Amino acid sequence: MAFTAQIFEAYLKCPSKCWFRSLGEEGTGNMYADWVRMQNDAYRTDGIERLLNSVTSEERAVAQADSANVKTAKWKFAANFPARKENLETSVHIVERVPSEGRGKPAQFTPIRFIFPNKLSKDDKLLLAYDAFVLSEMLRRDVSHGKIIHGDNHTTVKVRTSALESTVRKLTAKIAALLASDLPPDFILNRHCAECEYQVPCRQKAIEKDDLSLLAGMTEKERKKLNSKGIFTITQLSYTFRPRRRPKRLRDKREKYLHSLKALAIREKKIHIVGNPELKIECTPVYLDVEGLPDRDFYYLIGIRFRIDDSVEQHSLWADSREDEEGIWREFLRLLESVEKPVLICYGSYEMTFLKAMCGRYGGPCQGSIAEKAISSVINILSFIYGRVYFPVPSNGLKDIAGFCGFQWTEADASGIQSIVWREKWEAFRDSLEHERLTSYNTEDCEALEVVTRRVLSLQCPQAGSEVTNEKDIVDISKQKREHPYGFKRNTFVLPEFDSINKAAYWDYQRERVFIKSDNAIRHSLKHPKKSKKTLTVNKIIYSKPPKSCPNCSSNKFQSYIKSAKRIVIDLKFTPCGIKRWVTQHQFNRYKCFMCGKTFPAEHGLLSKSKYGSELIAFVVYQCIELRSPIMTIEKNINRLFGLHIGEREANHFKVYAANLYATTYNALISILCNGNLLHADETKMSLRDKSCFVWVLTSMEEVVYICTETREGEYVNSLLKDFKGVLVSDFYTAYDSINCPQQKCLIHLIRDINDALYKHPYDEGLKRVANEFTKVLRPMVETVDRFGLKHYFLKKHLPDVDRFYKNLKCLALTTETSEKLRERFEKNRSVLFTFLSYDGIPWNNNNAEHAVKAFAMLRHIIKGVTTEKGLRDYLILLSICETCKYKGLDFLDFLRSGEKNIDVFAESQRRRRGRHSAVLKTEHARSVMH
DSSP states (O other): OOBOHHHHHHHHHOHHHHHHHHTTOOOSOOHHHHHHHHHHHHHHHHHHHHHHHTSOGGGEEEOOSOHHHHHTOOOSEEEEEEEEETTEEEEEEEEEEEOOSSTTOOOEEEEEEEEOOSSOOHHHHHHHHHHHHHHHHHHTSOOOEEEEEETTTTEEEEEEGGGGHHHHHHHHHHHHHHHHOSSOOOOOOOGGGGGOTTHHHHHHHHHHHTBGGGSTTOOHHHHHHHHHTTOOBHHHHHTTOOOOOOOGGGTTSOOOOOHHHHHHHHHHTSEEEOSOOOOOOOSEEEEEEEEEETTTTEEEEEEEEEEETTEEEEEEEEOSSGGGHHHHHHHHHHHHHHSSSEEEEESSSHHHHHHHHHHHHHOOOOTTSHHHHHHHTOEEHHHHHTTTEEOSSSSOOHHHHHHHTTOOOSSTTOOHHHHHHHHHHHHHHOOHHHHHHHHHHHHHHHHHHHHHHHHHHHHSOSSTTOOOOOOTTEEEGGGOOOOOTTSOOOOOOSSHHHHHHHHTTOHHHIIIIIGGGTOHHHHHHTOOOOOOOOOOOOOEEEEOOOOSSOTTTOOSOEEEEEEEEEEEEEEEEEETTEEEEEEEEEEEEEEEETTTOOEEESSTTTTTSOSBOHHHHHHHHHHHHTSOOOHHHHHHHHHHHHOOOOOHHHHHHHHHHHHHHTHHHHHHHHHHHHTSSEEEEEEEEEEOSSSEEEEEEEEOSSOEEEEEESSSSOHHHHHHTTTOOSEEEEOSOGGGGGSOSOEEEOHHHHHHHHHHHHHHOTTOHHHHHHHHHHHHHHHHHHHHHHHHOSOHHHHGGGHHHHHHHHHHHHHOOOOSHHHHHHHHHHHHTHHHHSGGGGSSSOOSSOHHHHHHHHHHHHHHHHHTTTOOHHHHHHHHHHHHHHHHHHHTTOOHHHHHHHOOOOHHHHHHHHHHHHHHHHHHHHHHHHHHHHO
8 A cells, every 4th residue: 555745744743643644544633733734735835836936937837747857857946746665655835856967867856845843753753854865766766855944044954864764664664564564553542642633533532541641751662662562551550560669779869750649539539649748839829820931932921929918919911022022021020029938830841941041142130139049949740649649640741730639721622732723813813813913822831739738738738747738639648558458467457456466376375375375385385494504615725825025115034923824715616527716825924024015915915815816706607607607697507506606796807807807808909900911890789777779790710809899980990990801701781882892792691682582572682583583693603602612712702793783783684673773783793702712711691690690699698788788898809809709610618718809829828739739649558559
């Protein structure tokens, strides 16, 4: 089926509009749509006439459909040029023929389109590109440029249509598929509906279906995501809302807008309030509404409304022309100055833009004046309502909310775009009726704004700290509790008698109050003996030798003044068969120097030593980090097995002590990674006690480092890797793109994304073709890696395959948005998808970093929400060392017990130890053979 430029234009706005136009259905009428059509027709006719009159009669012609005659034509301009190729046709407003500059070169043809608005949109350029595309196909010549003449000044804009050709091809393919189908498209409401002649039938069908597109502000992406979950109606969406406790870290941030809560408000027909909205209007409210012509940046009507005592003052400041705009602005400032402590109130961003534009265009009020203070502190009621107050209406528009509050406009169809038509009619005919319409509409907007503001104020507490007004049609979300039907929870009973009866069945209550009276075994079990701290048996006593000199002044003249002082060190002792408690008692004397008067023990530093030994600390850290045991569990475990009395605070202090001890080791690992040839990177989120943060994982083949940052922006990681010269392997997160080094993106991530897309779109043949092409080029590479390893010598043979893959990808005819986005993704990341083919030892996936993230995720499960940022950094230092030991094939506990801080030195000692052990075994084996 052939379609015209009008159908193409309709599809740019809405598929449903395209469908209606293709069937030839007439709309129910829309004043703005009719006016736009008349303006376009008049502007086109006038523009064609002006252009044709600028040349001689020989240079203008009535266009011909015969392409052969066109190629040999001598005219300069051809009006209403009919172009057709297969199922595409258009009537080009003007075709300009530009003769060739040299012999043998064909003439160039440029399509010209007339568009009446002063401001061009992307759709206007696509319409011109459609004309150029059809003309090019018909003439079989490249038409790379076109012109748009638009606006009051007949401005000419040159457009490179060749850059839009691929977009036009995709759109025409989609239109052809739509028109070939017997089923109409889904009737989805969008922003264009207010300007469309088919608005009424589409809206009626959406209301009948209770369609999600009725909710203004919901994007197509959000709607499709809900559809994939089986949610197609507002009623269905309303049942997905779950009240959640707002975290402390988000208390100062703006509330997120929830479509599910909006749907719930509509279903229950009640106002729903989130948080504690506080709208403070302490002085005289001045309600502002402005009418203008956005296409001309012209504001012609300023409406302000305020109260003085019990009377209401309404002013409508009218501008006949652009020259009067400054006058009404000055009058507006004068009125503001006459009000005692005015507070400007508006609805939406249009008035905010107006105030900023007028101050820049004509100058603002004097610094420190009443008007200046009012303009600098405007209250936008819409921004206050958004995300905080949910009215039971589909949108947050003034007309919907004011209508819910009981306000009605004189003209039911009055709207912002309708006012544009009224103003244009007034300018054309100076009809007083249109003037009255506009001033009445503006006045009623001010009244509606006052009604909405008063309603919002009524939702607030009359006194600070009191409850929200208790009305039947108001729901405070903060008072609702989330339902957990399958969890442990305290039952809520309607009758208080049921509550007291239920408490009598509690386990503790029955054992301590009921069963104890009849069961002797339970009575005896409840008699807990008092726990007593046993004196630990000393396993070893160490006597300190007298010092040779004073540690302070090096004098040898001192005397003992405290004899037989004792210090106990509690530790563990590892044996080949197990672990046991080991208590060491240090006995020493204290001495006093005759020269400086200082006192000191026999062994310098003995008093500064911890009460607990290094083996015990190593064992606690090992359980905490590698075994992922909670501190409380470790404390109970140590105390029960070894008969100690370590508290939770002391166990946590062991972790802090170890983190400080190995901070230099951690920094050394960071330095090694930043100066290496390969780096894997990934990131994940972490919830702390009072806020959220992000943990970045940097790994090589042998080293692992975890870094904590407050945000996911990546500034710290970028600054850390600013001098990195190796290859960075990462996922497709854009924060890594700014790092100046060769990069390899994880192909496993890409495969997962493609696989998910195939599951979501099982009938998308274009998507399947792209996926198959990718598997054809990637599978031989993986086989080469399995056979020869990550060696450039063997992998470089696949580089021509990559070029062939991209060449085939470019030639694929793709019609769906999903497949086209995948192709664009391949093109965008071409330089980072196959980097591993050009280097030695570079993996094609990011599994090294993902494996390290899993290690952190296991620890996060234990400490999430309970640790602080300082505590998390301690955990990350120790986890970095633990995972590095694993990557190097070392035992983390052995490293902690060794006292060594350099992991490589420890690894070398382990290798030497294994070598000596192997030599001993060989010697013993030789002796046994000889005997």
